[in-house]
Amino acid sequence: MSKVELPLERLNEALDGGVEDGSNVLMLADLAVDKSRFASALVNFRLDQGDNLVYFINNKMPEYAAERIKDDGNEESTAIVDGFSSTLGKDTDADYRLETSLKDDREEFMEETKETAKQAMRDMEDFGSTFVLDSLDSFVGQWDAVEEMAQELKGVAE
Numbered sequence: 001m002s003k004v005e006l007p008l009e010r011l012n013e014a015l016d017g018g019v020e021d022g023s024n025v026l027m028l029a030d031l032a033v034d035k036s037r038f039a040s041a042l043v044n045f046r047l048d049q050g051d052n053l054v055y056f057i058n059n060k061m062p063e064y065a066a067e068r069i070k071d072d073g074n075e076e077s078t079a080i081v082d083g084f085s086s087t088l089g090k091d092t093d094a095d096y097r098l099e100t101s102l103k104d105d106r107e108e109f110m111e112e113t114k115e116t117a118k119q120a121m122r123d124m125e126d127f128g129s130t131f132v133l134d135s136l137d138s139f140v141g142q143w144d145a146v147e148e149m150a151q152e153l154k155g156v157a158e
Contacts, residue, residue: 007045024150026136039132040068046130047077054120056113058083058102059135062094079120083113083138096120102138110142114149121153 003018012018019025029035043053047069055078057065062082069078082094087102096116100108117131131153139146 004046005049007041022154024147024154036134039134043069043130043132051130052077052079052124053130053132054079054081054117054124055132055134056081056083056117057134058087058113058138060084062092065134077124079124081113081116081120083109106142107145110139110145110149114152117149117153 002021003016004021005018006012006015027035027038029038043055047053053069055065055069057080061084062080065080066078069080079096080094082092082097083102085092085094086098086100089101096119098109098112098116100112102109121131133146136146
C-alpha cells in the first residue's frame, strides 16, 4: 500500500515513510501540547501536496479553522463543516453546517455530521484525501459510530 507523507521528517522516518494511504489516524497528545497547531501544519502540508480537505470543527467557531487555512491560500480546496454554531445557538453563513445541536440529540448530531461531511466530499470537484474531525470530545461514548463514519467517508472518497 502507498504511503502519505507527513510534514515532519522524523515522523515519516518513524512511520517508515508516512501513514498508509486510506488509513484513519488518531492524534493523541498531552493537554499541554497544541494538537490544533499540529493539525494545521499537517493540513496545510497535505494541501500543498495537492490534496483537498474536508475539515469538521465542533469545538470552536469555524472562522478559526478558516483563518488558519486561508492564511496559506488554500481556501479553494477546502470545505469546512460547522458543527459548533448550532450547539451555541448562533447563526452561521458556513456552506456546510449542522442544524442539530449536540446538546439536543447526540445520535442525530453524529448522523448529521456524517451526512454533511459526505455531502462536502461529494461537492468537491476532486474531493480530498484529507478529512479532519476536530475534536473527538463531542463523540465520547460513540466510538463505534465514529469508526462507522470513518469507513463510510472512506467509501465516498474511493
